Amino acid sequence: MFSHHSHSGDYVAHASDTLEAVVGEALRQGFHTYCLTEHMPRLDEAYLYPEEQSGEAASDLRELAELFERYVEHAERLRQRVGGMAVLVGMEAEACDRRHVAYAKRLLQEFGGRLQFCVGSVHHVYGIPIDYDQAMWGAALQQAGGNLKRLLADYFDWQYYMLCELQPQVVGHFDLIRLYLPRDKLWIELGTGAVSDTYLGSEWAHIAAVSSRIVSLWEDVQSRVVRNLKYIASYGGLVEINSAGLRKGLADPYPHRDVALLVKEYAAARFVLSDDAHSVSQVGTEYARTLEYVENVLQLEGLFYLAEGSSGPTVLEARYMTLQEIKESRFWK
Numbered sequence: 027m028f029s030h031h032s033h034s035g036d037y038v039a040h041a042s043d044t045l046e047a048v049v050g051e052a053l054r055q056g057f058h059t060y061c062l063t064e065h066m067p068r069l070d071e072a073y074l075y076p077e078e079q080s081g082e083a084a085s086d087l088r089e090l091a092e093l094f095e096r097y098v099e100h101a102e103r104l105r106q107r108v109g110g111m112a113v114l115v116g117m118e119a120e121a122c123d124r125r126h127v128a129y130a131k132r133l134l135q136e137f138g139g140r141l142q143f144c145v146g147s148v149h150h151v152y153g154i155p156i157d158y159d160q161a162m163w164g165a166a167l168q169q170a171g172g173n174l175k176r177l178l179a180d181y182f183d184w185q186y187y188m189l190c191e192l193q194p195q196v197v198g199h200f201d202l203i204r205l206y207l208p209r210d211k212l213w214i215e216l217g218t219g220a221v222s223d224t225y226l227g228s229e230w231a232h233i234a235a236v237s238s239r240i241v242s243l244w245e246d247v248q249s250r251v252v253r254n255l256k257y258i259a260s261y262g263g264l265v266e267i268n269s270a271g272l273r274k275g276l277a278d279p280y281p282h283r284d285v286a287l288l289v290k291e292y293a294a295a296r297f298v299l300s301d302d303a304h305s306v307s308q309v310g311t312e313y314a315r316t317l318e319y320v321e322n323v324l325q326l327e328g329l330f331y332l333a334e335g336s337s338g339p340t341v342l343e344a345r346y347m348t349l350q351e352i353k354e355s356r357f358w359k
Contacts, residue, residue, distance in 0.1 A: 027310065027357035028331045030061045030196050030266055031118065031145050031300035037064040037097040039077040041304035045097075049104055049113060051309040056356035059112040059331050061300075062101045063145045066117050066126075066133055067091045072153065073122045094133075102140045105339070114332055114342065116143040118198060121188040122150045130192055142342055143332060145266070146194025148185045148202065151177065156203055163206035167221065175219025175244045178203060182250035189254060193261045195332065195342065196298060199268045199280035200289075207240065208233055219244060238277065241284045251285060255292040263296070264330055264344060265289050267320060270302035272312040279316050283323050290324065296344065298330050310357065321349055328352070 029052065034045040045062065052060040067090035068074065071083035080086055094117075101115040117137075119130040134144055149157055154166040170177035181203045189197070212233040213222045222230065242248050258265065268280040276282070281289065289295060299316070303309045320326050328348040335343040 027055070027057045027313065027352065027355045028059045028061075028299045028329070029057065029301040029303065029310070030059075030114075030116075030264075030298045030332060031063050031198055031268065032061060032303045032309075033064055033118075034062075035305070036100070037093050038304065040075065043306040045100060045104070047306050048303060048309060049108060051306045053108065053111045055310050056359065057111050057310070058355065058357075059114065059333065061114040061116055061143075061332065062097075062104070063116045063118045064094065064097045064101075066120050066130055067094045068120055068122065069125060069129055070122070073120070073126070073150075075155075075158065098137050098140050112333065114142050114334070115140060116145060116196075117141055118145040118147055119188065119192055119194060120150075121146070121148050121184065123153055124187075127188055127191045134192075139340060142334075142339060143195040144192060145196045145198040146188055146192050147198035148181065148188055151181050151184060151203070156181070157205050160206050160208075172221055173219045174214055174221050174240075175247060178219075178240065178244075178247045179250055182247065182254060186250065186254050186257065189257055189263075193263065195264060195344075196300075197258055197263055197265045198300075199270065199302070200265055201241065201281045201285050204237075204240070204276065204280075204282060205271075205274060207237060209237070210234065216243070238282070239284050241282075241288075248288075251288055252292050255289055259293040259296070262344070263293075264298045264332075265293060265296065266300040267297050267316060267329075268300045268302050269312040269316040270300075270308075272315050273308065278323070279312070279319055283319075286324050290326075295324075295326060296330055297324075297326065298332065298344075313357070317349075317352070 033041040034048045035042040036045045105113045151166045152169045155162050213230045271279040330344045332342045333345045335341045
């Protein structure tokens with residue numbers, strides 16, 4: 027069993043439990059490979075979350091940078107020490123804006139001997155976090171002129187910028203923009219993508235009727251997804267199937283089936299598995315349902331995972347394991 031994306035309370039304010047405890051739980055559960063990917067620090071107080079703010083922004087930002095250095099040192103010790111399970115050390119990029127994407131590139135160079143890979147994620151559109159709460163997601167929608175099609179298109183355009191700049195080995199929660207997509211009280215004008223909280227006529231569809239195919243609803247959006255996937259395929263990247271989508275109440279893991287089927291078609295079905303754990307209790311969470319999704323919905327025969335290559339720990343390679351082998355993992359015993 028594998029996870030290519032995880033966090034701990036030692037180094038992330040919105041997580042809990044120690045890094046040692048998270049790794050220990052993965053080892054106890056019988057993981058084959060567990061990847062440590064704490065968030066990179068941020069440079070601007072505008073991107074500090076409430077739980078990170080002490081009232082002294084300069085101090086808070088400095089603390090994040092120092093925390094990240096301590097994380098890399100700690101994770102490297104764990105990578106060398108833990109037996110019976112491969113531990114890989116990476117970071118999750120924060121594509122808040124162009125400055126932070128450039129900073130992510132510098133960090134990967136600076137810690138290149140110890141950071142083995144990057145999870146490339148988008149948590150912000152227009153500088154607004156779209157996975158923090160419903161209000162923030164709504165603010166991003168308003169910034170898009172109250173137009174869902176535009177919000178989705180801009181999200182995937184920003185993702186494309188991140189992909190081109192970082193070429194992350196793993197692309198994190200590809201369609202995270204879905205997390206706070208309203209489940210009721212939202213009507214969408216099918217032609218333009220405009221939204222309303224009331225029904226305005228036959229050209230308007232309720233969100234519940236279209237949410238499962240929100241990416242394919244508009245060619246302008248789907249073409250951007252296809253473009254991004256073709257680019258990921260061009261440099262040999264991997265797309266994570268992230269079980270946190272199920273843990274957070276969505277119908278599917280990330281990416282939802284409408285996107286995941288496009289990954290099969292345009293990015294060679296190069297999927298890896300992640301739990302995106304933020305605590306001990308979330309290690310391996312929803313993996314049974316995720317495996318059902320992989321096998322029955324996506325109809326995959328296996329999954330990829332990252333491993334250290336023969337040339338040493340600084341060069342990772344993507345290896346493949348069949349679903350039958352995954353089912354025989356001691357994780358399930």
